[in-house]
């Protein structure tokens with residue numbers, strides 16, 4: 546499968562990794578939209594949050610469990626935003642589930 550984030554997970558595509566465990570990886574966004582902009586992805590290919598099921602719930606739980614520690618290691622503990630875009634209308638451009646962690650600045654209250 547031709548998936549950029551599967552390539553980053555396997556190491557065949559270079560990235561700036563900030564966290565890794567057995568189920569997920571976090572790396573810096575190539576085109577940051579805030580001083581801190583990291584993507585957290587499951588190692589397993591899941592297309593989006595729309596594909597979550599009992600079978601992959603542990604992968605999602607691992608990501609959500611890792612986020613506070615990742616935020617803390619990036620210096621934004623207690624004040625940041627987590628976003629996941631879903632599908633065409635949700636603005637998703639990479640079809641491998643990812644959670645954006647954005648911080649390091651007072652973010653806009655607008656969500657769109």
Ligand code: 5GP
Pocket residue numbers: 549558560561572573574575576577584629630636637638639640
């Ligand atoms: P989406 O719009 O799908 O929610 O977000 C995809 C994100 O992936 C964008 O913020 C984009 O900058 C980032 N991105 C796309 N290709 C690469 C890449 O090859 N490496 C890294 N580190 N980020 C990428």
Ligand code: ZN
Pocket residue numbers: 548549550551552589590591640641
């Ligand atoms: Zn993938």
